[in-house]
Amino acid sequence: MRKEMLKICWTEIEAMDKEKTVVFIGIAPIEEHGRHLPLGVDIFETEHWMDDAMKQMEADFDDYTMIKMPMVPFGHANMKGIPGNIHLSQDMIYQITHAILNNLVSWGIKHMVVVSGHADPMHCIAIEQACDDVNKKAGIVAFAPMGAIFSDKVSGINKNASGKIENYINQFPNDYHAGWIETSCMMDIRPQLVNESYISQPDIIVSDKEMINPKCIMEKTKGFGHLGYPKHATRELGICLNQDTSEKICFCVSRFIKRKGYEPFVHHELYRIPFLRVKRSARRV
Numbered sequence: 001m002r003k004e005m006l007k008i009c010w011t012e013i014e015a016m017d018k019e020k021t022v023v024f025i026g027i028a029p030i031e032e033h034g035r036h037l038p039l040g041v042d043i044f045e046t047e048h049w050m051d052d053a054m055k056q057m058e059a060d061f062d063d064y065t066m067i068k069m070p071m072v073p074f075g076h077a078n079m080k081g082i083p084g085n086i087h088l089s090q091d092m093i094y095q096i097t098h099a100i101l102n103n104l105v106s107w108g109i110k111h112m113v114v115v116s117g118h119a120d121p122m123h124c125i126a127i128e129q130a131c132d133d134v135n136k137k138a139g140i141v142a143f144a145p146m147g148a149i150f151s152d153k154v155s156g157i158n159k160n161a162s163g164k165i166e167n168y169i170n171q172f173p174n175d176y177h178a179g180w181i182e183t184s185c186m187m188d189i190r191p192q193l194v195n196e197s198y199i200s201q202p203d204i205i206v207s208d209k210e211m212i213n214p215k216c217i218m219e220k221t222k223g224f225g226h227l228g229y230p231k232h233a234t235r236e237l238g239i240c241l242n243q244d245t246s247e248k249i250c251f252c253v254s255r256f257i258k259r260k261g262y263e264p265f266v267h268h269e270l271y272r273i274p275f276l277r278v279k280r281s282a283r284r285v
C-alpha cells in the first residue's frame with residue numbers, strides 16, 4: 001500500500017506495523033538546467049523514479065506500507081554564475097538529512113530510503129554519511145542507493161535499455177548536466193516543460209579533468225548552463241533511462257528492506273576519497 005505523508009494522520013502512524021513501514025525521502029535541488037529545461041529537473045526526476053520504484057515494489061511487499069514524504073528541494077549544487085540555484089553546503093545537506101532521519105526514528109520507523117536525482121558526488125556522499133551516522137545509533141534503519149547507482153555499481157538490470165544507453169554513452173560521453181541524459185528523461189516525465197530550443201543548444205564537451213575545475217566549467221558553459229549534448233535527446237531514450245533507474249532503485253531497496261545483499265550499494269564510488277566527505281567536526285557522531 002502506498003501513502004503520502006501529508007495525507008495521513010498521526011494515529012495512522014502510531015497504528016502502523018513499523019517492521020513493515022517504509023518511508024521514502026526525496027532530496028534534490030532547485031538548480032538551473034540550461035536554456036531548455038526548468039529549475040526543477042532533479043526534483044521531477046527524483047519523484048518520478050521514487051514513485052515508479054514504489055509501484056514496482058508493491059507486489060513483492062504487499063503487506064508493507066510505503067509512505068512518500070514531500071520533496072525536500074535542496075541540494076549541494078554549485079553552478080556559479082547563472083541564476084536559478086539554491087545551493088547549500090555539503091554540511092547543511094548532511095544536517096538536514098540527519099535531522100529528518102532522526103525524527104523518523106523517533107516515530108519508530110525502521111526502514112527509511114533517501115533518493116536523489118542530483119548526481120553531484122558530494123551531495124550523494126553527505127546523504128550517505130547522514131544514513132551511516134543514524135544507523136550507528138539506531139541500528140540499520142536508513143539507506144541511500146543513488147550514490148551507488150550513479151557510480152554504476154548496480155548494472156545489468158534492464159538489459160534492453162542498458163544496451164541502447166551504452167551506445168549513447170560511448171558516442172556522447174561526459175554528459176554531466178542538462179545534456180542528452182537529463183533532456184531525454186524530462187521528455188518522458190514532463191515533455192511540456194522541455195523547451196524546443198533543446199535542438200539548437202551547442203554540444204559543450206568537458207573532460208573528467210576539467211570537471212573538477214569549477215572556473216573552467218563556468219567558462220565553458222557561460223551563457224548556456226548545460227554540460228553535454230542536449231540536442232541528441234529523444235523521448236525513447238528518456239523512457240529507457242527512467243525505467244533503468246527506477247528498476248535499479250527497486251533492486252537495491254528490495255534488498256535493503258530484506259536486509260540481505262544491500263551492503264554493496266550503501267556508498268558512492270568516490271566515498272573512499274576523504275576530502276569529498278563531510279568532516280567529522282560537522283557530523284553528529
Ligand SMILES: [Zn+2]
Binds near residue numbers: 177
Ligand atoms: Zn540535474
